[in-house]
Amino acid sequence: MRIGILNGDDIGHEIVPETVKVMQVAAEATGVHIDWEPIPIGRQAYDTLGNTMPAGTLDRLTALDGWILGPIGHMVYPKVAEAPNPHPILRKHFDLFANIRPVKSYPDLPSVHQGVDLVIVRENNEGFQPDRNVVAGCGEFRPTHDVTISVRVITRNGSSKVARAAFELARTRRKHLTVVHKDTVFKLGCGMFVEECRKLAAEYPEVQLDEAIVDTFAMRLVMTPQRYDVIVTTNMFGDILTDEAAGLVGGLGMAPGLCAGPQHAMAQATHGSAPDIAGRNIANPYAMIMSGKMLLDWLGRRHGDAAAVNAARRIEHAVERVLAERRSLTPDLGGSGTTTSMGDAVVAALRAE
Numbered sequence: 323m324r325i326g327i328l329n330g331d332d333i334g335h336e337i338v339p340e341t342v343k344v345m346q347v348a349a350e351a352t353g354v355h356i357d358w359e360p361i362p363i364g365r366q367a368y369d370t371l372g373n374t375m376p377a378g379t380l381d382r383l384t385a386l387d388g389w390i391l392g393p394i395g396h397m398v399y400p401k402v403a404e405a406p407n408p409h410p411i412l413r414k415h416f417d418l419f420a421n422i423r424p425v426k427s428y429p430d431l432p433s434v435h436q437g438v439d440l441v442i443v444r445e446n447n448e449g450f451q452p453d454r455n456v457v458a459g460c461g462e463f464r465p466t467h468d469v470t471i472s473v474r475v476i477t478r479n480g481s482s483k484v485a486r487a488a489f490e491l492a493r494t495r496r497k498h499l500t501v502v503h504k505d506t507v508f509k510l511g512c513g514m515f516v517e518e519c520r521k522l523a524a525e526y527p528e529v530q531l532d533e534a535i536v537d538t539f540a541m542r543l544v545m546t547p548q549r550y551d552v553i554v555t556t557n558m559f560g561d562i563l564t565d566e567a568a569g570l571v572g573g574l575g576m577a578p579g580l581c582a583g584p585q586h587a588m589a590q591a592t593h594g595s596a597p598d599i600a601g602r603n604i605a606n607p608y609a610m611i612m613s614g615k616m617l618l619d620w621l622g623r624r625h626g627d628a629a630a631v632n633a634a635r636r637i638e639h640a641v642e643r644v645l646a647e648r649r650s651l652t653p654d655l656g657g658s659g660t661t662t663s664m665g666d667a668v669v670a671a672l673r674a675e
């Protein structure tokens with residue numbers, strides 16, 4: 323399989339290499355052949371090639387099965403046309419409509435709650451995000467100095483696609499799906515999203531569908547996250563709730579993610595590029611490594627490649643072992659290890675299997 327390596331910015335240069343290292347060892351152990359293709363992106367691409375997303379990037383990615391995208395530090399990019407934020411472009415161009423973000427607690431790790439094992443499936447290309455909810459222009463504008471209008475886009479097709487992805491996931495897990503919305507206020511927008519979820523429920527009789535208003539859900543998530551299995555929601559609600567959920571199980575370093583579309587998938591952790599800790603070899607590589615694991619699993623299932631699914635499972639087991647041993651963990655997990663030592667420990671655990 324052909325997988326791209328796009329380091330991104332800041333801690334991306336530290337956690338993406340650890341992820342590739344782990345995926346390669348798991349692939350070798352299971353007989354999966356991966357052709358890796360490094361592709362420049364972000365600040366480094368701007369400095370060397372004059373663009374944060376150099377010409378030809380989309381074509382190169384099209385030829386791949388999937389890729390790893392490290393976190394993007396676009397907030398400090400120069401404000402010029404040659405320095406766009408790449409990830410909304412990638413999500414839109416490849417129709418990566420489902421952002422799948424698991425949140426899991428591990429025994430003995432610093433965590434507000436134990437027994438948490440949920441997945442938030444977030445619509446990825448519509449909603450309030452003004453840089454991707456229109457094909458031209460921007461979904462946010464200021465008609466006068468004192469008035470700003472933000473447009474929220476909800477479509478039946480977009481809602482239905484992400485709802486189906488969530489039902490499909492729920493049927494492989496504890497068969498419980500919660501749709502999170504605010505149709506009491508956004509009667510048309512959230513109303514349409516919920517309608518599409520309800521329509522699909524008939525096709526998945528084994529999955530129990532519950533509905534929750536976003537504000538109540540935010541409270542319940544903090545108090546009793548154990549009650550949830552798969553959650554599906556619109557873009558902005560999902561963006562906020564996934565960070566909240568990550569905070570329940572040890573922080574952003576524990577929040578992996580996959581952006582999945584009809585043809586391609588992109589491993590992308592929930593967290594940003596963490597410039598405050600970049601270059602110190604202390605970033606937690608868990609989220610990125612587990613995002614890579616999700617990519618292998620997605621590719622394996624899509625191509626009927628049991629070895630790739632097995633490689634993903636092995637990574638998960640190896641990571642669990644490393645977390646349980648607590649010897650090489652990064653400071654955010656209460657350890658005194660480094661990004662590299664944690665990656666090395668996962669590799670060692672894989673080799674020991």
Ligand code: ATP
Nearest residue numbers: 574575592593594595596597598599605606607654
């Ligand atoms: P964005 O808006 O781009 O998602 P953000 O504003 O959420 O970014 P992050 O870059 O994710 O910000 O960082 C938020 C905090 O979480 C920072 O203190 C950062 O150091 C910490 N953090 C993020 N990722 C990791 C990680 N992998 N390991 C350890 N700490 C992390």
